[in-house]
Amino acid sequence: MIIGVPKEIKNNENRVALTPAGVSEMKKHGHTVYVQATAGLGSGFGDDEYANAGAVVLGTIEEVYAIAEMIIKVKEPIASEYPLIKKDQLLFTYFHFASSEPLTHAMLEKGAVCLAYETVEKTDRSLPLLVPMSEVAGRMAIQQGAKYLEKPLKGRGILLGGVPGVPPAKVLVLGGGIVGTQAAKMAAGLGAQVTIMDLSLPRLRYLDDIMPANVNTEMSNHYNITKAIATADLIVGAVLIPGAKAPHLITRDMLKLMRPGTVVVDVAVDQGGCIETCTPTTHENPTFIIDDIVHYCVANMPGAVPYTSTLALTNATLPYAVQLANKGWEKACNENKELKKGLNIANGKILYKGVAEAWNLPFNEEIVLANA
Numbered sequence: 001m002i003i004g005v006p007k008e009i010k011n012n013e014n015r016v017a018l019t020p021a022g023v024s025e026m027k028k029h030g031h032t033v034y035v036q037a038t039a040g041l042g043s044g045f046g047d048d049e050y051a052n053a054g055a056v057v058l059g060t061i062e063e064v065y066a067i068a069e070m071i072i073k074v075k076e077p078i079a080s081e082y083p084l085i086k087k088d089q090l091l092f093t094y095f096h097f098a099s100s101e102p103l104t105h106a107m108l109e110k111g112a113v114c115l116a117y118e119t120v121e122k123t124d125r126s127l128p129l130l131v132p133m134s135e136v137a138g139r140m141a142i143q144q145g146a147k148y149l150e151k152p153l154k155g156r157g158i159l160l161g162g163v164p165g166v167p168p169a170k171v172l173v174l175g176g177g178i179v180g181t182q183a184a185k186m187a188a189g190l191g192a193q194v195t196i197m198d199l200s201l202p203r204l205r206y207l208d209d210i211m212p213a214n215v216n217t218e219m220s221n222h223y224n225i226t227k228a229i230a231t232a233d234l235i236v237g238a239v240l241i242p243g244a245k246a247p248h249l250i251t252r253d254m255l256k257l258m259r260p261g262t263v264v265v266d267v268a269v270d271q272g273g274c275i276e277t278c279t280p281t282t283h284e285n286p287t288f289i290i291d292d293i294v295h296y297c298v299a300n301m302p303g304a305v306p307y308t309s310t311l312a313l314t315n316a317t318l319p320y321a322v323q324l325a326n327k328g329w330e331k332a333c334n335e336n337k338e339l340k341k342g343l344n345i346a347n348g349k350i351l352y353k354g355v356a357e358a359w360n361l362p363f364n365e366e367i368v369l370a371n372a
């Protein structure tokens, strides 16, 4: 198959969808890979590395879209890319159709085949192409939290691990899923006193088993949260209710219970945030202060570490991309139910219920896959 890797043009997106190692893997399977010049630079991969791995480097994005049967990307195409997309071209990338009606209509009109990273789903209902970014964000939450706890950045001026003779900081993690687990692990590793709260007792049991001794687990409820925020130095918001807005576990009036300089890192801000006062911020201007509480609410945290994020993402996407390239999308989706869940749009039809519902458009439940 002919594979195209365009340079990401969405504002501040430095990730790339295929690394030189990925190119080499595709070549091994007999595919041809075209990479747009400088596509990997933001993640630390030069054009020479791609060429040495066997890719053909093309000068413009137009050339890449024109030649490729399958486009592998990171972010959804933006409006200037719509005219470049061809009928029946396979696009494998994050789409998040339910948050963009124009994108949904554009892909339907183009007749593109849209396989969305975010809805590829395993039989245990986990989302293998979202997990790596949650892992990055969870670990980063502690790195950022530790930084903003410093006095010059308006924090309480406390070192997460303390020092001999001085107690460590207290870290409260709300939600013990992927983000919360990675955050707790990092905070514990730095020597902080960590509490993870979750609603799921089986999850708390599991965390209690695997976490080190400086991590406690507690049931998530209003009483426990109110008590814990009064002494926490750093609070990480990491709850997720699939398909719904995050619940506001810390409301505006609860800020006054917290000590000045407490830092909240609301990773769940992309789902509305679990701290009421959190609104999305950017890497250029990541924090704001309300009632002396430092709020860090960057909606795309992995964007700050594109080298790590690109490798983490492509480790997860490459095995699926190879299947798509080897078999074509219809056979690959027919043989792999995880991939089939990723089909959002094909042949001008919506194949994913959530997208159809979001825009009140017809949903095609029965996908007829040729070559099946």
Ligand SMILES: NC(=O)c1ccc[n+]([C@@H]2O[C@H](COP(=O)([O-])OP(=O)(O)OC[C@H]3O[C@@H](n4cnc5c(N)ncnc54)[C@H](O)[C@@H]3O)[C@@H](O)[C@H]2O)c1
Residues within 6 Å of the ligand: 131, 133, 134, 135, 137, 174, 175, 176, 177, 178, 179, 180, 197, 198, 199, 200, 203, 220, 238, 239, 240, 241, 247, 249, 266, 267, 268, 269, 270, 271, 298, 299, 300, 301, 302
């Ligand atoms: N800001 C970013 O850059 C960024 C990056 C990656 C992920 N995220 C977001 O982080 C959030 C968490 O993602 P995840 O992958 O860890 O999800 P996850 O499904 O693995 O974990 C969510 C956890 O929240 C728990 N939970 C639900 N309601 C709760 C409540 N009331 N109290 C305590 N716990 C509760 C669930 O039991 C689950 O264990 C999501 O909103 C995700 O979109 C943000």
